[in-house]
Amino acid sequence: MSFTISTFMYPSLKHLHHTQTGNYFLIAGPCVIEDEESPFRIAEKLVEITEKLEIPYAFKASYRKANRSRIDSFTGIGDQAGLEILKAIKERFGIPVVTDIHSEEEAAMAASYVDVLQIPAFLCRQTSLLEAAAKTGCCVNVKKGQFLSPEAMTHAVEKLKHFGNTNIMLTERGTTFGYQDLVVDFRGVPIMQQNKVPVVVDITHSLQRPNQTSGVTGGNPEMIATIGRAAVAVGCDGIFMETHPNPAVAKSDGANMLRLDLSEDLLATLKRIHKAANEF
Numbered sequence: 001m002s003f004t005i006s007t008f009m010y011p012s013l014k015h016l017h018h019t020q021t022g023n024y025f026l027i028a029g030p031c032v033i034e035d036e037e038s039p040f041r042i043a044e045k046l047v048e049i050t051e052k053l054e055i056p057y058a059f060k061a062s063y064r065k066a067n068r069s070r071i072d073s074f075t076g077i078g079d080q081a082g083l084e085i086l087k088a089i090k091e092r093f094g095i096p097v098v099t100d101i102h103s104e105e106e107a108a109m110a111a112s113y114v115d116v117l118q119i120p121a122f123l124c125r126q127t128s129l130l131e132a133a134a135k136t137g138c139c140v141n142v143k144k145g146q147f148l149s150p151e152a153m154t155h156a157v158e159k160l161k162h163f164g165n166t167n168i169m170l171t172e173r174g175t176t177f178g179y180q181d182l183v184v185d186f187r188g189v190p191i192m193q194q195n196k197v198p199v200v201v202d203i204t205h206s207l208q209r210p211n212q213t214s215g216v217t218g219g220n221p222e223m224i225a226t227i228g229r230a231a232v233a234v235g236c237d238g239i240f241m242e243t244h245p246n247p248a249v250a251k252s253d254g255a256n257m258l259r260l261d262l263s264e265d266l267l268a269t270l271k272r273i274h275k276a277a278n279e280f
Contacts, residue, residue, distance in 0.1 A: 024274050025056040025238040026267065027098055027116075027141075027200065032062045033082040034251045042243065042260060043089045049264045053271055058116060059089050060098040060240070083113040090115070098141065104132035111136035121145045121173055121205075124156055134163035141169040141200065146176040150188030157195045168197045171240055172231075174206035181209055184227060186234045193237075200238035201231035207256045221247070224258050225266055232274040239270065 028046055033039055043059045050057035063082025083099075090097045096115035101107050102123065110117060117133045119126075121143040133140045142156045153170050160168050170192045174182030184206045192199045206227055207220040228239060244250040247257040258266065
């Protein structure tokens with residue numbers, strides 16, 4: 001299959017001149033909008049890298065985090081403030097932006113600021129949420145539930161199409177393996193591609209160690225490159241990753257994020273593997 005960010009994610013994005021290179025695309029950014037300055041620095045660095053490597057790129061950050069374990073977990077700087085920052089990044093850098101939504105009410109609100117609405121894995125079966133997202137006309141990226149088989153994601157695709165939206169992506173982000181670990185079954189990539197939609201592999205959330213007794217999710221970031229290399233080798237269409245200049249002080253999901261200064265080497269390696277894999 002051949003997909004480009006300009007045709008399935010953001011049809012009017014004419015400035016992405018490198019979308020015909022046949023490369024994988026990247027969705028990346030911090031877990032959440034933490035403040036008013038760092039998202040712009042992260043976006044600027046990732047734009048620089050992806051333009052150099054000719055990788056189609058969309059910035060991702062949540063304007064609000066709803067699925068937190070602890071009551072005192074950081075959830076954002078405020079909905080309006082977070083959405084305004086996403087819109088400003090879109091306009092400053094000329095790139096599509098992606099954010100999570102968690103309720104039907106959020107769909108229309110977020111859609112006026114961003115290009116891609118992301119359905120969190122825990123909510124991928126929520127029909128009313130899928131309906132609301134579909135009806136905005138935005139591209140909808142549905143993360144595969146940690147509790148679902150890749151075959152079962154057919155139903156999420158069918159729901160979105162039923163409600164009039166064919167601008168769809170699916171994302172693999174690991175499957176529950178015991179109480180506090182995840183495992184990636186790479187057979188899920190070609191299985192989900194049978195739905196004729198782009199399939200993304202989330203190479204950071206796939207390495208979470210959830211449900212820790214502390215209420216703070218753990219992670220295994222030293223394996224990010226391993227998951228990424230395997231993902232492009234089996235033919236995924238896109239890579240999703242969360243990155244931060246200093247994950248140790250990140251306000252959400254720091255335990256499984258890639259340090260920003262390691263991004264270029266990893267993405268360049270993935271580009272080489274992707275090229276080799278597509279020669280067969």
